[in-house]
Amino acid sequence: MAAFSATHCPSHVTTPSSPSSRPRPCSSDRGHDRRATLSSSIAGRLALRAQPSSRLRRSRRANAVRLHEGSVATTIIPVESELPLKKSKGSLSLTLPEVEDVNISENESTVSITVVGASGDLAKKKIFPALFALFCEDCLPKHFTICGYARSKMTDAELRNMISKSLTCRIDKSENCEEKMDQFLKRCFYHSGHYDCLENFAELDMKLKLHEGRRISNRLFYLSIPPNIFVDAVRCSSSSAASRNGWTRVIVEKPFGRDSESSAALTNALKQYLDENQIFRIDHYLGKELVENLSVLRFSNLIFEPLWSRQYIRNVQLIFSEDFGTEGRGGYFDNYGIIRDIMQNHLLQILALFAMETPVSLDAEDIRNEKVKVLRCMKPLHLDDMVIGQYTSHNEGSTTYPAYTDDKTVPKGSLTPTFAAAALFINNARWEGVPFLMKAGKALQDRRAEIRVQFRHVPGNLYNQKLGTDLNQATNELVIRVQPDEAIYLMINNKVPGLEMKLDHSNLNLHYAARYSKEIPDAYERLLLDAIEGERRLFIRSDELDAAWAIFTPVLKEIEEKKTVPESYPYGSQGPVAAHRLAARYDVKWGDLRTGP
Numbered sequence: 001m002a003a004f005s006a007t008h009c010p011s012h013v014t015t016p017s018s019p020s021s022r023p024r025p026c027s028s029d030r031g032h033d034r035r036a037t038l039s040s041s042i043a044g045r046l047a048l049r050a051q052p053s054s055r056l057r058r059s060r061r062a063n064a065v066r067l068h069e070g071s072v073a074t075t076i077i078p079v080e081s082e083l084p085l086k087k088s089k090g091s092l093s094l095t096l097p098e099v100e101d102v103n104i105s106e107n108e109s110t111v112s113i114t115v116v117g118a119s120g121d122l123a124k125k126k127i128f129p130a131l132f133a134l135f136c137e138d139c140l141p142k143h144f145t146i147c148g149y150a151r152s153k154m155t156d157a158e159l160r161n162m163i164s165k166s167l168t169c170r171i172d173k174s175e176n177c178e179e180k181m182d183q184f185l186k187r188c189f190y191h192s193g194h195y196d197c198l199e200n201f202a203e204l205d206m207k208l209k210l211h212e213g214r215r216i217s218n219r220l221f222y223l224s225i226p227p228n229i230f231v232d233a234v235r236c237s238s239s240s241a242a243s244r245n246g247w248t249r250v251i252v253e254k255p256f257g258r259d260s261e262s263s264a265a266l267t268n269a270l271k272q273y274l275d276e277n278q279i280f281r282i283d284h285y286l287g288k289e290l291v292e293n294l295s296v297l298r299f300s301n302l303i304f305e306p307l308w309s310r311q312y313i314r315n316v317q318l319i320f321s322e323d324f325g326t327e328g329r330g331g332y333f334d335n336y337g338i339i340r341d342i343m344q345n346h347l348l349q350i351l352a353l354f355a356m357e358t359p360v361s362l363d364a365e366d367i368r369n370e371k372v373k374v375l376r377c378m379k380p381l382h383l384d385d386m387v388i389g390q391y392t393s394h395n396e397g398s399t400t401y402p403a404y405t406d407d408k409t410v411p412k413g414s415l416t417p418t419f420a421a422a423a424l425f426i427n428n429a430r431w432e433g434v435p436f437l438m439k440a441g442k443a444l445q446d447r448r449a450e451i452r453v454q455f456r457h458v459p460g461n462l463y464n465q466k467l468g469t470d471l472n473q474a475t476n477e478l479v480i481r482v483q484p485d486e487a488i489y490l491m492i493n494n495k496v497p498g499l500e501m502k503l504d505h506s507n508l509n510l511h512y513a514a515r516y517s518k519e520i521p522d523a524y525e526r527l528l529l530d531a532i533e534g535e536r537r538l539f540i541r542s543d544e545l546d547a548a549w550a551i552f553t554p555v556l557k558e559i560e561e562k563k564t565v566p567e568s569y570p571y572g573s574q575g576p577v578a579a580h581r582l583a584a585r586y587d588v589k590w591g592d593l594r595t596g597p
């Protein structure tokens with residue numbers, strides 16, 4: 001345990017609340033068995049709205065994350081250890097950890113990151129490991145606190161134990177790693193509470209305050225919970241646990257609604273408690289290295305941008321496939337289906353970045369303005385331009401791969417698509433007539449996410465006769481492989497060395513693993529860091545979301561109203577045959593199904 005010289009509790013923490021200000025007691029108390037005597041900390045909407053949005057410049061150097069304009073970190077604060085809870089006659093009072101508070105400069109700031117839904121899959125798999133990676137990279141501020149919040153009962157030690165199982169020494173492979181893990185885990189705490197309970201969030205507030213001391217407190221809430229409880233959690237966190245002197249931001253996980261109406265309703269509900277600039281709607285595909293690189297590729301290389309239009313591009317393909325099925329996530333998935341799970345967000349976001357006009361600057365608002373514009377130029381999808389599928393079981397040797405409806409969490413007879421392909425069009429001067437073909441599926445033959453740009457044929461090509469009968473095969477194709485094995489390659493026609501004039505199709509290949517020794521950060525690392533720094537570029541603004549739903553809502557309604565039966569495809573296959581017919585209608589072959597790299 002680190003040594004702290006103890007000071008007294010701030011008075012507002014120990015003062016019992018007056019009846020009028022006391023939050024309502026929570027109906028059930030599954031996760032929290034001790035009734036707290038707490039000062040009600042109803043900062044409420046007004047205080048929350050008054051917080052300034054900090055526009056901070058990014059610096060990834062050690063301890064260079066500035067959290068509050070003008071903040072000066074002057075004191076080295078020892079790491080806190082377990083927060084002692086003192087129980088007295090049915091009431092809970094919290095004693096200060098042994099923190100030396102007196103040397104903290106008034107201007108010093110801290111960030112408290114609360115993972116709401118800390119006991120869940122995403123928190124364990126992605127959020128805590130990403131926070132640890134940021135810690136190892138010295139990207140977290142000098143003083144920070146991480147708090148897990150969920151209904152499950154857990155002690156700090158149990159949370160630490162749970163987290164430690166998913167932490168890896170990816171960044172710091174040296175012996176330091178164990179030490180780093182210990183240091184990191186000492187900054188992690190847990191609070192058990194309900195998502196709709198003001199009182200439980202007020203307890204959380206008090207705990208956070210004890211760790212924050214007199215520092216300017218900045219608070220980030222990551223809502224890693226099912227969407228039906230987003231609004232409750234935002235209401236309670238903003239009413240009872242918002243920062244009073246720093247910023248408060250909330251990362252909201254997808255899905256953001258099921259269609260235009262429900263998404264607008266969710267946005268309106270969130271905006272009762274938060275300003276738009278406090279809401280960080282996460283789409284983790286925007287945090288992937290090659291997706292972020294799209295803008296660099298387009299706007300910092302002379303050779304691409306002049307070709308980036310209907311004049312030279314024949315079609316664009318956006319492909320997502322997974323070689324596994326729902327495997328236990330069927331309960332969530334069946335409510336949404338692949339169109340909402342992948343197309344309306346991940347693939348459409350990539351499309352918007354790919355097709356948008358040059359933004360005025362790299363500022364978040366300028367980029368998001370351009371994304372909205374291009375999305376609003378897109379025609380809403382209809383069923384004629386779409387194919388849906390669902391995987392069936394498949395035997396391979398002695399192994400049986402299950403059908404989607406074999407998943408116990410999926411209702412029998414479900415018509416939810418696990419595969420979809422669509423042809424989308426952008427009605428603007430740059431892209432009119434160019435098909436943007438999207439394809440997304442689970443339980444397919446491989447796992448990949450890529451963008452394929454197929455260029456037009458060379459007019460009057462002198463070498464046509466040498467290129468074989470299928471000229472489409474011989475057109476240039478730019479492939480941006482987002483995952484796995486990140487790469488950017490350009491297929492060109494080339495002369496095979498030798499005395500005869502023989503051509504083949506080869507690749508100019510930028511293979512990341514060969515070119516860069518540094519490991520690629522996980523998308524959640526980048527996005528968490530951006531949220532801490534107040535950088536909104538990679539988060540979805542509400543008007544972007546509206547534009548995205550406007551494209552997909554008509555077809556989703558059509559599928560549901562007509563109870564369209566998805567075409568079957570075997571687990572591990574290329575997907576429904578109808579997807580080939582859809583592409584063929586536009587004289588396209590799916591690039592991922594051709595032979596080659």
Ligand SMILES: NC(=O)C1=CN([C@@H]2O[C@H](COP(=O)(O)OP(=O)(O)OC[C@H]3O[C@@H](n4cnc5c(N)ncnc54)[C@H](OP(=O)(O)O)[C@@H]3O)[C@@H](O)[C@H]2O)C=CC1
Pocket residue numbers: 117118119120121122123150151152195223224225226227229253254255332
């Ligand atoms: N898992 C993933 O890979 C991905 C998840 N997401 C999104 O992230 C969010 C979290 O996902 P994930 O971690 O998988 O979700 P989980 O189903 O694991 O739920 C997270 C936590 O929320 C609490 N919870 C679950 N169901 C309910 C309920 N009906 N009422 C109240 N509390 C509940 C549970 O904690 P407790 O019981 O302790 O309170 C649970 O541990 C979701 O919005 C999901 O769509 C997005 C991309 C990928």
Ligand SMILES: O=C1O[C@H](COP(=O)(O)O)[C@@H](O)[C@H](O)[C@H]1O
Pocket residue numbers: 284322341449
């Ligand atoms: O958002 C989601 O993404 C994952 C795929 O993410 P990846 O980073 O592993 O490619 C997908 O499995 C899941 O169904 C979806 O909700």
